[in-house]
Amino acid sequence: MPRPKTCRRVCCEPGYRFFKPQGVPLDALDKRDLGLDELEAIRLADMLGLPQAEAASRMNISQPTFNRILASARRTAAECVVSGLAMRISSPEDSDSVVDTSATVQAGDACGRRKRRHGR
Numbered sequence: 001m002p003r004p005k006t007c008r009r010v011c012c013e014p015g016y017r018f019f020k021p022q023g024v025p026l027d028a029l030d031k032r033d034l035g036l037d038e039l040e041a042i043r044l045a046d047m048l049g050l051p052q053a054e055a056a057s058r059m060n061i062s063q064p065t066f067n068r069i070l071a072s073a074r075r076t077a078a079e080c081v082v083s084g085l086a087m088r089i090s091s092p093e094d095s096d097s098v099v100d101t102s103a104t105v106q107a108g109d110a111c112g113r114r115k116r117r118h119g120r
Contacts, residue, residue: 008069009060010040020086029086036090038073045070 013036020026037059044055056066080087 006061008037008040009058010036011043014039014089017089018086019080019089021084024084026086029084031086031088032076032080033088033090034073034076035069037069038076039089041066041070042073042077 018026018031020029040059041055044050044058045052048055050058052066052070053063056063059066061069077087079085
């Protein structure tokens, strides 16, 4: 049995759930899922231009894990753009990510499950 995933810190929940080609109804398109952690990895690495080690520490994960998440996100985005597929951003309930709306959250506080278990 694989070990459980650790919680991954993301900065905010996006206000949108889908990206699709213009002029094609969503019902007529195949869809690919992009997790919140994958969206955050793209944001940190490609949009902000952070080194992988720094981006990984911001997400409270290891650098090799960040690299795997980023590679998966780029693969999904490329497939959607090249093949004309719809990209669905997974909701927080579907992922192991914790939305961090506070800039002052410490690394040990990133997981909501830890907060509830320790009564914070």
